[in-house]
Amino acid sequence: MASKVSVKETLIMSIRTLKSNKLRSLLTMLGIVIGNASVITLVGVGKGAQNLASNQLSNLGANVLFIVPGNNDTRRRGVAFPKNLVLKDAEAIKEQVPSVKRVAPQISSSEVVQYKSKSFSSSILGITPNFLQVRSFDIANGRFITKEDLKSARNVAVIGSDLNKDLFMRNQAIGKKLRIKDQSFEIIGIMEPKGAVFGNNQDKNVYIPLNTMVNRISGKDPTYGISLSFISIEALNEQSINKAKFQITNLLRQRHKITKDDDFAVRSQKDALNIVSNITGGLTLMLAAIGGISLIVGGIGIMNIMLVSVSERTEEIGLRKALGARSSDILIQFLIESLILSILGGLIGTLVGVSSVGAVALITPLPAQIGAKVIMLTVSLSGSIGLVFGVLPARRAARLDPIVALRSL
Incomplete structure (x- = not known):
């Protein structure tokens, strides 16, 4: 009769397994680290560009309107102002x-x-x-x-x-x-x-x-x-x-x-700020999307390594099933391993990303910054990616026939 394995025992086994393959675990996390760091750094730089533009516009003066010659069409076509x-x-x-x-x-x-x-x-x-x-x-x-x-x-x-x-x-x-x-x-x-x-x-x-x-x-x-x-x-x-x-x-x-x-245009400080906010907001979104692609690539890396791990651990899976482990226990163990890799990689990437944003703000005139909400969202996203991309390897491991697996012993 299959015995139920506690979550604590599964967690301990997952950690031991990852520790026994330290180099592989580190290389697997690297994709998530780079992805997380990229998202936080690029969003921080985009936010810094928005802050810089806002600060510069505030220097124009309070309650100020600007009248310039030429209309929007001449400005778009680069025609010399009348x-x-x-x-x-x-x-x-x-x-x-x-x-x-x-x-x-x-x-x-x-x-x-x-x-x-x-x-x-x-x-x-x-x-x-x-x-x-x-x-x-x-x-x-x-x-x-x-x-x-x-x-x-x-x-x-x-x-x-x-x-x-x-x-x-x-x-x-x-x-x-x-x-x-x-x-x-x-x-x-x-x-x-x-x-x-x-x-x-x-x-x-x-x-x-x-x-x-x-x-x-x-x-x-x-x-x-x-x-x-x-x-x-x-x-x-x-x-x-x-x-x-x-x-x-x-x-x-x-x-x-x-x-x-x-043949003229009247612009307020608020008009200019809205235009700049739209541009920098779009830039920040684009940079976040680029960083998000890095996270997805990291998730694919986790999936590939976990699939290789399933192939290498066929005997282990077969033995555990023969001793009474259920398919759900195997599934949960592989998912936990994926989660540990992605969350740990996300935390390390967050530390690297926040440090990079601080370095940009310190070294360059760009007032780069990152909010706690973005950090929490990025870490949560990296964990979710580990869970999503760990499902396929975990299901494959859970579906292994113990008799077939034990034949390779």
Whole structure:
């Protein structure tokens, strides 16, 4: 009569069996270790990319809208932006849109900045005094551009913190002269570090009065006059953002005499964040899927090794059945062996993956991170894979005829 084998006894036998084949067990677990580590690392990196983008967007300023020339179609086709967003548009928005608090028109150009024998390529931004408040920038040393600087088109400049280090090292930059094109500019201020936005390091920018930019650097457009790169708008508060967006769109459509497609786009920080979140979310999902494939490959490895183990342990299975072990006991033992391999491999892979995410966050600018839910889900998934891929070998072992198995003794 078949005697019932306790789960504890089965577990002890499974552990002994795995210990007796340490190298094989380690190689079997390797696939799960790599799969688990891949999932956690790739998801952590994807989450880090999402965090980095969110942090950069938060640097754009609070309650801010951005008006850029060109519509979505021109951006998709890579067509050069039209020059129909002009200074008078910015002035009209300030005067006629009640939900707007401040307006900061801007002209951008890439130029070589020189100080003595040193030269660097930098973004030159022609701005107005409102830029500081609208974009939530701060001054570290000196002062910012004033209304008098703007009105008189003075050759003064405020530089970013990184550019200050590149040009002057530890020397005092205030009062020094730097050259942009053939013009000399006096440095009146240094910005607090702000960081990068979409790959553009804002700490290497040079800020000069808008009128100076037009008169000395960019010039006027013969058709449109003072063409702007874009306009930054600060709404009265967070609740006014949608209202301001609607009012600005209607005003510019009237000013530009638009009857069909807009020749401009109004974007909020939230719009940009949603776009970036969708992109990075899709990237994270794709990376998780790639890691998941590694887990499945690890599961197939477990199944292959367990099938080989069944073939090698035919005599053992036959002997146990002859001594009274039931098919269910054999089935449970092989499933437990698969579970032990997959769960242990999952835990080791989790440790490796979490360490990799920490290393990425420590060594690179990417704020990679991984949540407890993802870790628990990954470990559970690796255990499930061991169970699923261990079923076939376990069933094959359980179905062995003890008489046939004992003939090989």
